[in-house]
Amino acid sequence: MQLTEKKINIKNHTLNHLIIELKEECQTVISLINQLELSNLTNNQKGDILAELLASTIHLNSHCDKDLQELISDELESVDYIDRI
Numbered sequence: 001m002q003l004t005e006k007k008i009n010i011k012n013h014t015l016n017h018l019i020i021e022l023k024e025e026c027q028t029v030i031s032l033i034n035q036l037e038l039s040n041l042t043n044n045q046k047g048d049i050l051a052e053l054l055a056s057t058i059h060l061n062s063h064c065d066k067d068l069q070e071l072i073s074d075e076l077e078s079v080d081y082i083d084r085i
Contacts, residue, residue: 015074
């Protein structure tokens with residue numbers, strides 16, 4: 001599912017892009033889980049959905065790596081959030 005890329009209020013362009021990709025992949029996962037909730041799925045349909053879900057979870061796992069965490073941490077520092085907690 002390709003959505004129109006929207007600007008998120010994040011200073012770092014790379015982080016902005018990664019968050020948009022993360023949102024899209026999360027929406028894909030939610031859609032696949034909703035499909036699994038259907039009661040009239042054939043085994044082939046269920047297998048296809050599970051295969052797509054596996055691919056999405058692998059993508060999420062690789063997407064949410066140390067680099068992303070560091071970009072988010074840097075962004076937190078830029079908004080002085082850490083000083084307020």
